[in-house]
Amino acid sequence: xxxxxxxxxxxxxxxxxFHALKDVSxxxxxxxxxxxxxxxxxxxxxxxxxxxxIVNPTSGTVLxxxxxxxxxxRVARAAIGLVPQExxxxxxxxxWDTVGFSRGLFGKPPDAAYLxxxxxxxxxxxxxxxxxxxxxxxxxxxxxxxxxLAHEPRILFLDEPTAGVDxxxxxxMWEMVRSLRQNGVTIILTTHYIEEAEExxxxxxxxxxxxxxxxxxxxxxxxxxxxxxxTLQLRSPLQSIPGELADTALALSADGTELVYTxxxxxxxxxxxxxxxxxxxxxxxxxxxxxxxxxxxxIFVSLVRSRx
Amino acid sequence: xxxxAIRAIYGFELARTWRTLFQSIASPVLxxxxxxxxxxxxxxxxxxxxxxxxxxxxxxxxxIMLSILTESVANASFGIYMPKxxxxxxxxxxxxxxxxxxxxxxxxxxxxxxxxxxxxxxITARLFVAFTIxxxxxxxxxxxxxSITFSFFGFIIGVWADGWEKLQIVPTMIVTPLAFLGGxxxxxxxxxxxxxxxxxxxxxxxxxxxxxWSFYGVSDVNxxxxxxxxxxxxxxxxxxxxAIFRTGYKLKA
Numbered sequence: 001x002x003x004x005x006x007x008x009x010x011x012x013x014x015x016x017x018f019h020a021l022k023d024v025s026x027x028x029x030x031x032x033x034x035x036x037x038x039x040x041x042x043x044x045x046x047x048x049x050x051x052x053x054i055v056n057p058t059s060g061t062v063l064x065x066x067x068x069x070x071x072x073x074r075v076a077r078a079a080i081g082l083v084p085q086e087x088x089x090x091x092x093x094x095x096w097d098t099v100g101f102s103r104g105l106f107g108k109p110p111d112a113a114y115l116x117x118x119x120x121x122x123x124x125x126x127x128x129x130x131x132x133x134x135x136x137x138x139x140x141x142x143x144x145x146x147x148x149l150a151h152e153p154r155i156l157f158l159d160e161p162t163a164g165v166d167x168x169x170x171x172x173m174w175e176m177v178r179s180l181r182q183n184g185v186t187i188i189l190t191t192h193y194i195e196e197a198e199e200x201x202x203x204x205x206x207x208x209x210x211x212x213x214x215x216x217x218x219x220x221x222x223x224x225x226x227x228x229x230x231t232l233q234l235r236s237p238l239q240s241i242p243g244e245l246a247d248t249a250l251a252l253s254a255d256g257t258e259l260v261y262t263x264x265x266x267x268x269x270x271x272x273x274x275x276x277x278x279x280x281x282x283x284x285x286x287x288x289x290x291x292x293x294x295x296x297x298x299i300f301v302s303l304v305r306s307r308x
Numbered sequence: 309x310x311x312x313a314i315r316a317i318y319g320f321e322l323a324r325t326w327r328t329l330f331q332s333i334a335s336p337v338l339x340x341x342x343x344x345x346x347x348x349x350x351x352x353x354x355x356x357x358x359x360x361x362x363x364x365x366x367x368x369x370x371x372i373m374l375s376i377l378t379e380s381v382a383n384a385s386f387g388i389y390m391p392k393x394x395x396x397x398x399x400x401x402x403x404x405x406x407x408x409x410x411x412x413x414x415x416x417x418x419x420x421x422x423x424x425x426x427x428x429x430x431i432t433a434r435l436f437v438a439f440t441i442x443x444x445x446x447x448x449x450x451x452x453x454x455s456i457t458f459s460f461f462g463f464i465i466g467v468w469a470d471g472w473e474k475l476q477i478v479p480t481m482i483v484t485p486l487a488f489l490g491g492x493x494x495x496x497x498x499x500x501x502x503x504x505x506x507x508x509x510x511x512x513x514x515x516x517x518x519x520x521w522s523f524y525g526v527s528d529v530n531x532x533x534x535x536x537x538x539x540x541x542x543x544x545x546x547x548x549x550x551a552i553f554r555t556g557y558k559l560k561a
């Protein structure tokens with residue numbers, strides 16, 4: 001299937017000489033939720049801004065729904081909705097007016113029924129006549145989403161959608177994003193919250209210092225790069241790991257009460273059975289054990305840190 | 309042509325006018341009325357006629373021009389500066405709209421406000437001063453053309469400005485002085501010969517002169533020269549706006 005967004009050899013160098021993007025190539029599949037992760041200044045917002053037409057690329061091409069974003073900008077942009085990171089709204093406008101403005105701006109004729117549905121879905125209908133300046137931060141964030149959805153886009157960019165949003169609203173937004181995807185909208189989100197990507201994304205891209213260092217299915221990524229740890233709570237604390245066990249990947253906790261064994265989930269053998277037998281041979285007894293898997297956050301941090 | 313976008317921008321800008329009716333319409337009408345009362349009715353009655361026109365009537369076209377120049381610049385510059393300031397410009401830049409459509413929306417709305425304002429001031433002036441309009445069609449065309457031209461100019465200032473102070477500098481330090489020295493309150497023929505020549509470098513002289521000709525059939529400079537100068541200024545502004553969007557100057561990184 002043809003990708004809905006195709007980024008090819010995209011570079012961006014700002015007037016200051018800062019290389020925000022270095023030869024980035026990326027394809028977004030139709031109907032997926034793609035999370036773009038990266039530390040501050042990695043180039044996430046620059047990439048989104050170029051695709052949406054807000055920033056001029058230095059070189060490279062971008063196709064949105066098969067249309068070049070510069071040559072066929074009208075068709076390309078009409079397919080895209082953008083929820084920017086900042087809460088930038090017209091403070092004196094009413095919710096209804098600003099959403100209607102967005103729909104018209106993107107070339108759609110007025111459709112009160114559709115806008116009503118958008119506002120109801122976002123729990124904004126009761127506040128449609130309120131001036132935006134009177135709304136809470138969470139409501140303003142939803143207004144931004146309503147504006148982005150007003151022209152019925154097929155692609156939705158969410159730049160840090162839940163930054164500064166409370167847990168309840170964050171979860172409500174996740175639900176909304178899933179529901180949009182069910183309706184055929186492709187979602188690309190940037191986020192600092194790894195939990196968000198872990199919760200929602202189908203695929204994950206990691207960008208660091210302007211370079212796309214990884215694109216992977218979320219599950220595959222977590223399986224491939226994830227580690228598991230077996231923690232054994234000892235009956236009697238140890239001073240140190242016996243020398244005979246030095247060849248195992250064992251670590252002793254600072255207080256000597258826990259042994260931690262790290263193993264590769266992809267490995268043919270985890271070595272757990274052998275380890276437990278050898279511990280028994282050396283008279284090391286344990287009262288409890290549990291395993292933990294590395295989170296996406298651990299994977300992300302190790303990926304970004306491993307870059308020169 | 310994205311007609312819905314033009315309508316959205318145009319409607320949004322006009323809605324701001326209705327929201328701020330006192331500042332947008334009532335305030336300039338009131339201040340111009342004060343000019344009519346002071347210079348037209350009070351002082352004007354003691355001043356000599358200029359040509360065959362009473363002083364009170366003479367200043368009517370100049371004061372209308374003064375108002376629409378300053379309001380066109382102020383409205384258009386604020387219209388595009390505000391989205392830049394608040395950050396909502398992202399929506400305009402990411403929308404499927406052409407330069408032409410954006411400009412028609414913003415400049416069209418600012419020019420519409422100026423034409424409405426000029427018309428209200430014209431009607432208000434009639435309450436204080438008796439005057440005639442010899443060439444009403446030319447008067448209307450001149451009003452519209454000047455409103456559009458200076459709305460373009462204001463749009464450029466709004467794009468160029470990166471702070472409130474810059475937004476005010478050109479209207480207060482350049483446009484208003486040029487308008488006052490451009491023959492709004494006097495005929496440049498009343499100036500010493502050297503200053504008459506200097507005045508010809510002031511583009512507003514041509515606007516005021518041409519507009520006054522539409523009222524009384526008399527002008528400081530040839531009416532066709534006035535018309536040509538207005539068109540030249542309009543063309544220069546349009547080229548500047550085209551260049552702004554082509555390069556993304558002060559709009560896009």
